[in-house]
Amino acid sequence: MAEGRTGTPVLVWQQIRYQNRLFWRTPIAAFFTLVFPLMFLLLFSVLFGTEDIEITGRGVFSVAQFYAPGLAVFAAASATYTNIGVGTAIARDEGILKRFRGTPLPAWAYMSGLIGSGVWIAFIAAVVMMTVGVVAFDVNIEISKLPAALLTFVTGSACFAALGIALAAASPTGDSAPAVANATILPLAFVSDVFIAVGDPPQWLTTLGDVFPLKHFVRAFQDAFHPLTESPAFRLEHLAAMAAWGVIGALLALKFFTWEPRQGGSGRRRRRGRTGGGEAPAGE
Numbered sequence: 001m002a003e004g005r006t007g008t009p010v011l012v013w014q015q016i017r018y019q020n021r022l023f024w025r026t027p028i029a030a031f032f033t034l035v036f037p038l039m040f041l042l043l044f045s046v047l048f049g050t051e052d053i054e055i056t057g058r059g060v061f062s063v064a065q066f067y068a069p070g071l072a073v074f075a076a077a078s079a080t081y082t083n084i085g086v087g088t089a090i091a092r093d094e095g096i097l098k099r100f101r102g103t104p105l106p107a108w109a110y111m112s113g114l115i116g117s118g119v120w121i122a123f124i125a126a127v128v129m130m131t132v133g134v135v136a137f138d139v140n141i142e143i144s145k146l147p148a149a150l151l152t153f154v155t156g157s158a159c160f161a162a163l164g165i166a167l168a169a170a171s172p173t174g175d176s177a178p179a180v181a182n183a184t185i186l187p188l189a190f191v192s193d194v195f196i197a198v199g200d201p202p203q204w205l206t207t208l209g210d211v212f213p214l215k216h217f218v219r220a221f222q223d224a225f226h227p228l229t230e231s232p233a234f235r236l237e238h239l240a241a242m243a244a245w246g247v248i249g250a251l252l253a254l255k256f257f258t259w260e261p262r263q264g265g266s267g268r269r270r271r272r273g274r275t276g277g278g279e280a281p282a283g284e
Contacts, residue, residue, distance in 0.1 A: 015113020
């Protein structure tokens, strides 16, 4: 492949396509990223009912108007933080990253493709969630707030993609990565208003949610769909918090990430359960 300015975007695009193919060829990854959050949406519609909420001066809105965006964020976090973290750790222990490192493919191109693919899959997951919300549960979307929603989504997804690579670097083995991912993301989801907002939580619980980026992602994205939020609905404080966590994740990854299999890691040859690795494609 020719090097130079024209080769750079081509390299990244090829890696994004490659990582996307790995994702869609792994049904379990697609299920937990796309279907699992939709199950919560259907479950909440049963638990909370389908009664509308009337807001004086703004109109009548479905209950899903308030929890569908949070579930879309959860799907995005799963597509980036969980999938990238688990998949990359497994690929490292299977020696796949080491073989990639031995090819002419630059490390930055591989990582850019990994993050780009994660953000793209997160975008698909969020679009699916919000589309189901609009079609089945009368979720209202204001065009004037979509730029804020898109900026929030890109910032949050990139943040969690960087944290996913940091997760892979921190996981002792590929086998332990799913436990580390779930032990961090699921508790945070409950204190970050992803599933349901707690009416009067203890102060320490509120502070805990405020420290980490998931709550900022949820709040900023929800505000882009909240009936009482005035356009254009940009939430700079939440965007800044997510950007800061993205930088922290990138710095941790740069310091601790390794392409070599770790001692005690699994060397079994197995089909990947998450995105983020695989055999190096010919010609890349």
